[in-house]
Amino acid sequence: MFFWIVQRDLLLAVRRRSDVLTTLFFFVIVVSLFPLSVGPEMNMLRTMAPGVVWVAALLASMLSLGRLFSNDYLDGTLEQMLLSPQSLSFLVLGKALAHWLVTGVPLVLMAPVLGIQYDLPADALFVLTISLLLGTPVLSLIGAIGAALTLGLRGGGVLVSLLVLPLYIPVLIFGAGAVEANMAGLGYDAHLSLLGAFLLVSLVFSPWATAASLRVSME
């Protein structure tokens, strides 16, 4: 059942490629704007790189949250999910996984290429990619709670950013922090361990909280 949901969402993403590409291009363009506007000041670019890439990743991931449940809500599939014998948290986990595969993974793959614009050294690019790999699933999982809470509301898109962005802050701090620590010659293990811990905690709590919010939104 879990795989049916993942497979279905991936199939839908393939059929509507524009949705996926907008998120990715948004990320690429936002990250590329900074070197163009700041100018070729290498030291400054290197300092701001982790923060810029991470903030762009947060915004890009949030951009696609509105679609996470709203299409299923509008065509009645969500009602059927609530009525499935399978537990709703499990289905939600499947949807979050599909969301990450479609929006998170392309960002992770694109980040090292974009990092070159900021003259990041190779090992910093590596740490940046690893931190995004651990952090972006957390964004999808936390975002799912916000998307479920604002389902069917007018102006839900703005509300979802107000709800979700503050919750993204710890991920941002430790994600960008890992790269900064690496460039400062310090160890980055602690940052990555904390990101891993965030991932585990959100894996356990987010599907449950999202399922509860969906039930409330559907009443």
Place this chain on the structure above:
Amino acid sequence: MLQGRDLTCVRGDRRLFKGVSFTVEAGGLMQVNGPNGSGKTSLLRMLCGLSNPAMGEITWNGEAIKSLAGAYHSELTYIGHLSGTKDDLTALENLRIASALSGIQITEKQASDALAHMGLEGREALPAKVLSQGQRRRVALARLLVSKTKLWILDEPLAALDVMAVKLIQGLLDQHLTNGGMVVLTTHQDINITAASTIQLQLA
């Protein structure tokens, strides 16, 4: 056995109905009647457990549906106003995924047989967005052919269907009731179904 006791539905500060009680036995049909806005869909959603009654209790074989949750849902097929068909998926994919979601995994062969039975032969591979309203409805109702559930809750199943399709669905309901299934439905059309027991529930 599906039982409702003293159900009250409140939407905002309006009370749609109160004190609705009924018992649907095996092989029984309940038709919910009433003008637009009288709470038919709200009642059906309550029976599915999608929303809670303001007062009263719904039981399935003597146990509250709230406490049964997944066990109740595995005996229930609900087809609402919104049919849950995805525009970007083909009729075949829609049917297979909808069945899988309700806990019945069917093969491609079974799915295309069911669609052919619903008069959609040759259109299985078309995306749902190019199908007409009635054809989309048929795709949604094809789920009934492959479902093994006892209780069917159908909200306006005959809307947008042509005469042939209405006959087909009536036959399907007849067969389900003869096999000891239960049907709760709303419709504004005259239907002609023989059931072991028929309840006409009138909402004001």
